[in-house]
Amino acid sequence: MCVLIRYDAAQRESTAMNEIPTKELSSSLLEYPCEFPLKIFGLQQTGFAHAVLEVVTRHDPEFLASSIETRTSKNARYVSLTCTVHATSREQLDALYQELCDHPLVVMVL
Secondary structure, eight states: OOEEOOOOGGGOOOHHHHTOTTSOTTSOSSOSSEEEEEEEEEESOTTHHHHHHHHHHHHOTTOOGGGOEEEEOTTSSEEEEEEEEEEOOHHHHHHHHHHHHHSTTEEEEO
16 A cells, blocks of 8 residues: 655645636646656665666656665665656656555655
């Protein structure tokens, strides 16, 4: 099971947002193309980084493995990988989030 956490203020329903006539709630707050950091969490195990790299490069073929930032949890049970991708559309990011979240080695995506 993967937890997908994504902050998208444009989807929040609030009175203040409904009063803004220039932005539709379904529109993205990002301007594409842009560099977009993803933080992917999983258990510390062989193959996790390679699996994440395979998924990310399917969605961003120019992504460089050397750009992955790795951080291990205090007790070395979990690892987080920060991958900054070149996002070209919201659909690309949504598909990437979904594929990462569906991967059996991924615990959470931020």
